[in-house]
Amino acid sequence: MGEFRMPSLGADMETGTLVEWLVMPGQPVQRGDIVALVETQKGLFEIEAFEDGIMGEPLIQAGQTVPVGTVLAMISSGTEAAARMDVQAEPTAAAESPVEGPTVPQTAAPLTDLPGRIACSPSARRLALELGVDLATVRGTGPGGAIQRSDIEEAAKAKESGAAPVVATEKPVAAAPIQPMDAATSAARMRQAIAAAVSRSNREIPHYYLETEIDLSRPLQWLAAENQKRSIQERVLPVALLLKAVAKALRDVPELNGYWLEDGLQVKAEIHIGFAVALRQGGLISPALHQVDKLSIGELMQAMADLIERTRVGRLRGSEVTDATVSVTNLGDRGVKTVYGVIYPPQVALVGFGRIAERPWAEGGMLGVRPCVTATLAADHRATDGHQGALFLEALNRHLQLPEEL
Amino acid sequence: MNEPKAMKATTYREAVKEAIREAMHRDQRVFLMGEDVGHYGGCYAVSKGLLAEFGPERIRDTPLCESGFVGAGIGAALGGMRPIVEVMTVNFSLLALDQIVNTAATLLHMSGGQFNVPLVIRMATGAGKQLAAQHAHSFEGWYAHIPGLRVLSPATLEDARGMLWTALEDPDPVLIFENNTLYNMEGTLAADAGPVDIEKARVRRPGRDITLITYSASLFKCLEAAEVLAGEGIEAEVIDLRSLRPLDDATYLTSIAKTHRVLIVDEGWRSGGLAAEISARIMERAFYDLDLPVERLCSAEVPIPYARHMEAAALPRVDSIVATIRRMMSHG
Numbered sequence: 001m002g003e004f005r006m007p008s009l010g011a012d013m014e015t016g017t018l019v020e021w022l023v024m025p026g027q028p029v030q031r032g033d034i035v036a037l038v039e040t041q042k043g044l045f046e047i048e049a050f051e052d053g054i055m056g057e058p059l060i061q062a063g064q065t066v067p068v069g070t071v072l073a074m075i076s077s078g079t080e081a082a083a084r085m086d087v088q089a090e091p092t093a094a095a096e097s098p099v100e101g102p103t104v105p106q107t108a109a110p111l112t113d114l115p116g117r118i119a120c121s122p123s124a125r126r127l128a129l130e131l132g133v134d135l136a137t138v139r140g141t142g143p144g145g146a147i148q149r150s151d152i153e154e155a156a157k158a159k160e161s162g163a164a165p166v167v168a169t170e171k172p173v174a175a176a177p178i179q180p181m182d183a184a185t186s187a188a189r190m191r192q193a194i195a196a197a198v199s200r201s202n203r204e205i206p207h208y209y210l211e212t213e214i215d216l217s218r219p220l221q222w223l224a225a226e227n228q229k230r231s232i233q234e235r236v237l238p239v240a241l242l243l244k245a246v247a248k249a250l251r252d253v254p255e256l257n258g259y260w261l262e263d264g265l266q267v268k269a270e271i272h273i274g275f276a277v278a279l280r281q282g283g284l285i286s287p288a289l290h291q292v293d294k295l296s297i298g299e300l301m302q303a304m305a306d307l308i309e310r311t312r313v314g315r316l317r318g319s320e321v322t323d324a325t326v327s328v329t330n331l332g333d334r335g336v337k338t339v340y341g342v343i344y345p346p347q348v349a350l351v352g353f354g355r356i357a358e359r360p361w362a363e364g365g366m367l368g369v370r371p372c373v374t375a376t377l378a379a380d381h382r383a384t385d386g387h388q389g390a391l392f393l394e395a396l397n398r399h400l401q402l403p404e405e406l
Numbered sequence: 407m408n409e410p411k412a413m414k415a416t417t418y419r420e421a422v423k424e425a426i427r428e429a430m431h432r433d434q435r436v437f438l439m440g441e442d443v444g445h446y447g448g449c450y451a452v453s454k455g456l457l458a459e460f461g462p463e464r465i466r467d468t469p470l471c472e473s474g475f476v477g478a479g480i481g482a483a484l485g486g487m488r489p490i491v492e493v494m495t496v497n498f499s500l501l502a503l504d505q506i507v508n509t510a511a512t513l514l515h516m517s518g519g520q521f522n523v524p525l526v527i528r529m530a531t532g533a534g535k536q537l538a539a540q541h542a543h544s545f546e547g548w549y550a551h552i553p554g555l556r557v558l559s560p561a562t563l564e565d566a567r568g569m570l571w572t573a574l575e576d577p578d579p580v581l582i583f584e585n586n587t588l589y590n591m592e593g594t595l596a597a598d599a600g601p602v603d604i605e606k607a608r609v610r611r612p613g614r615d616i617t618l619i620t621y622s623a624s625l626f627k628c629l630e631a632a633e634v635l636a637g638e639g640i641e642a643e644v645i646d647l648r649s650l651r652p653l654d655d656a657t658y659l660t661s662i663a664k665t666h667r668v669l670i671v672d673e674g675w676r677s678g679g680l681a682a683e684i685s686a687r688i689m690e691r692a693f694y695d696l697d698l699p700v701e702r703l704c705s706a707e708v709p710i711p712y713a714r715h716m717e718a719a720a721l722p723r724v725d726s727i728v729a730t731i732r733r734m735m736s737h738g
């Protein structure tokens with residue numbers, strides 16, 4: 001019997017709103033299955049189960065906001081579940097089935113039948129998020145009772161005109177006062193979350209910065225030839241080369257890949273690169289590309305495209321927002337020359353890339369024009385010194401000059 | 407520039423003829439060939455008078471052999487000419503399918519970019535004139551499937567007048583589909599009307615509630631339906647695709663972001679047709695903008711009937727467009 005809890009999706013998260021259950025009680029789940037949608041200040045996330053078993057009755061209903069760590073439901077192992085099914089088969093014993101009694105930390109909400117997936121148009125679903133409307137409280141007037149935009153607008157209006165907030169909570173200790181979130185507050189909340197993280201970074205992390213100019217002629221030539229062989233959908237952008245080279249350079253200088261926690265550096269074996277994605281409504285999220293050093297360039301490109309798409313539509317998995325071991329900020333497409341980054345705690349390094357542009361380049365007594373990029377490293381001086389930082393930038397350049405091995 | 411432009415009354419047929427005449431004057435390499443385009447003046451009378459004006463060298467009657475004269479057009483284009491080939495109806499173009507799809511569309515690619523085919527083929531298309539199943543089909547969606555072709559569908563007088571010259575300037579083959587029910591359409595056209603772009607779709611009527619995506623003769627049915635619905639408080643935005651390949655996705659995606667509802671009206675058949683392609687693109691690119699499933703109104707999946715009432719029943723009509731939109735909008 002395991003507890004499925006409200007996860008922490010970042011150092012700055014205190015509470016989360018359970019938006020929707022994606023599995024029904026009694027349904028088997030496997031480790032890694034997505035079982036619920038949770039909304040935080042940073043958006044909507046898909047939450048995975050961490051063990052195999054049978055999903056128990058929900059202890060928290062859709063729409064409730066609870067602190068991190070709150071048990072949302074129990075996941076029972078197969079045998080327990082089978083036993084319980086037997087008990088339930090006995091009509092007289094069913095009601096007293098005590099299986100989940102003692103570990104429940106709070107009064108469970110009434111165990112009404114969870115509805116299946118709510119029929120709701122994609123546009124209305126997005127509008128509901130923007131206006132902070134809980135779909136479970138809306139009556140659909142569309143075809144087959146589907147919820148449409150007009151239904152969401154009605155519900156939002158009803159809320160504004162003073163009807164009781166639909167978000168129920170059993171926990172008076174919840175950290176933040178619970179209010180329906182409209183688009184403006186949602187954006188403001190994200191700004192607050194970013195503000196908290198960067199303030200902590202500037203307060204606690206003694207940054208040092210290193211910068212180097214990298215000649216990209218060889219990698220870009222190689223990439224052009226490589227792209228000739230690929231279909232248009234499989235074409236690779238230069239940023240994939242940069243990310244892969246960062247991952248390989250981190251293997252050479254692992255001290256930059258990890259966390260500073262409890263006054264010590266924890267080097268991480270796996271290289272998960274947090275990749276800053278600007279959101280259309282403002283703000284940013286840095287979801288993790290997992291094990292970048294082990295992906296081929298093509299796989300990396302696909303993973304990136306997928307991640308950016310899901311970030312923008314607000315469909316990230318919980319693990320993707322918490323796992324990054326290092327960050328990369330690429331502002332080249334905005335025309336920026338040099339990036340001086342703010343490290344995302346508890347990480348210890350951030351690599352920045354500016355615009356790829358032709359610049360004069362002196363080599364072997366000759367002046368030429370080469371496509372160049374300015375690479376910067378912002379690193380935590382508690383964890384590493386300039387020496388390791390310099391080794392990293394050198395390794396980054398070395399790997400980029402051998403694109404065929406990336 | 408607020409001076410009202412000088413306008414003149416004309417017809418779709420005259421606009422097409424003016425376009426051909428302008429092209430013949432502007433470029434000596436341009437010539438017209440096809441069945442009955444010379445002495446008879448064209449099956450739809452589009453080229454009436456042109457033989458007298460330009461002579462038999464440049465207005466050429468051909469034998470009844472689509473494969474032969476379309477192939478000759480490809481050869482002329484390769485040889486440096488700018489031919490306009492008229493195929494009487496799209497139904498007959500099936501006899502030239504190999505020339506169009508397998509030769510004109512592919513040569514640039516087969517020759518590694520050495521030989522382009524600057525050919526324009528005009529065809530009549532569409533039903534509505536009781537011409538029965540062998541003369542009334544709409545195969546432009548098929549051609550829109552083929553890489554290497556550009557496929558145009560002028561609905562308005564401006565486009566009938568302006569698309570031809572721009573198409574002739576294109577270095578690659580361009581097919582222009584003229585719906586046979588439009589030739590008699592009357593209207594006014596600026597006296598100085600000339601070439602128009604062949605890239606962009608156009609919003610022919612702005613609206614906030616639902617996007618109608620259509621082209622060719624169905625455009626006018628949609629505009630009429632939109633007028634009826636406006637009286638009921640439903641504002642439909644009507645988009646004229648103009649180019650069926652490549653499709654201008656941006657115009658209809660922008661509209662859907664505003665209206666959240668879509669109906670595609672296409673005189674082609676529904677299964678595997680152009681409306682299906684557009685619907686798929688909307689799913690791929692605008693899923694989260696949709697408040698209703700995308701709907702299609704196409705021709706009934708039968709060979710187009712001869713009998714007047716049955717032919718009318720098989721095609722999208724103003725009343726069926728209105729009824730479909732009423733049903734879609736009835737859910738608030």
